[in-house]
Amino acid sequence: MNVREAAAALLGTVSERAPLSADWPDLDVETAYAIQDEALRLRRARGETLVGLKLGLTSRAKQERMGIDAPLLAWLTDAMVLPAGAPVPHDELIHPRAEPELVFVLGRELAGPGVTAATALAAVDRVYGGIEVIDSRYADYRFTLPDAVADNGSSAYFGVGPVGLPPAALDLSLEAALLEVDGQIVDTATGAAVQGHPAEALALAANALGARGLALEQGWLILTGGMTDAVPLRRGSRVAAHFSHLGSITLAC
Numbered sequence: 001m002n003v004r005e006a007a008a009a010l011l012g013t014v015s016e017r018a019p020l021s022a023d024w025p026d027l028d029v030e031t032a033y034a035i036q037d038e039a040l041r042l043r044r045a046r047g048e049t050l051v052g053l054k055l056g057l058t059s060r061a062k063q064e065r066m067g068i069d070a071p072l073l074a075w076l077t078d079a080m081v082l083p084a085g086a087p088v089p090h091d092e093l094i095h096p097r098a099e100p101e102l103v104f105v106l107g108r109e110l111a112g113p114g115v116t117a118a119t120a121l122a123a124v125d126r127v128y129g130g131i132e133v134i135d136s137r138y139a140d141y142r143f144t145l146p147d148a149v150a151d152n153g154s155s156a157y158f159g160v161g162p163v164g165l166p167p168a169a170l171d172l173s174l175e176a177a178l179l180e181v182d183g184q185i186v187d188t189a190t191g192a193a194v195q196g197h198p199a200e201a202l203a204l205a206a207n208a209l210g211a212r213g214l215a216l217e218q219g220w221l222i223l224t225g226g227m228t229d230a231v232p233l234r235r236g237s238r239v240a241a242h243f244s245h246l247g248s249i250t251l252a253c
């Protein structure tokens with residue numbers, strides 16, 4: 001299998017499949033990003049627009065659950081946006097999970113190398129609370145880091161909450177999220193769970209993209225990574241994230 005074949009195969013997957021690494025044991029992270037970029041090219045060719053970037057595996061909760069100790073980047077397109085009140089299209093998904101995230105909207109371009117958390121935060125126009133819906137194409141969410149990178153970080157959909165604040169208006173390391181499933185609070189975390197501060201995750205993204213000759217662009221949405229572990233999104237259930245200053249967002253299936 002080559003990069004083009006892998007990208008087309010992953011994009012066309014509608015039920016869970018074996019990880020790429022099962023047949024491609026020496027698949028490395030660099031090649032996996034080439035697969036991710038090729039899948040983005042295919043998405044754009046079918047009319048999707050690039051709207052931003054997400055980080056995955058930025059919190060210890062997520063890294064421990066997946067057994068991978070390094071963050072990853074993945075592309076976000078307009079086809080992944082869940083407008084307020086829109087149901088999660090469960091029938092299109094394999095085994096979706098949801099996780100609360102802090103979401104940045106960039107006020108200006110940000111390009112590594114040398115981006116620090118402080119310079120990263122200075123490029124942020126607004127911060128929102130959000131929920132990401134992930135849906136790995138791989139059976140039982142079992143994969144290596146290159147597998148997850150090639151699969152565009154398990155990205156499926158995301159919703160952004162109603163309250164956008166300038167980052168200086170709150171301490172993002174202390175911003176809390178309560179994760180509620182069908183009326184029960186099942187987990188909680190603060191922004192410190194995301195690399196110590198979500199601006200560290202943003203700086204990481206800018207520097208990692210810079211190393212690939214790319215930049216984070218003005219107006220992009222940046223999902224900084226699940227604050228808690230992700231919870232299964234069952235048909236008929238409602239998942240909400242309640243943030244201390246950034247309001248609440250609810251997704252229904």
Ligand code: 0L1
Pocket residue numbers: 054055056057058062066132134136141148153154155225226230
């Ligand atoms: O957004 C994420 O943290 C997903 C990263 C990829 C691994 C996973 O499916 O949890």
Ligand code: MG
Pocket residue numbers: 054055056057099101132134223225226
């Ligand atoms: Mg995520």
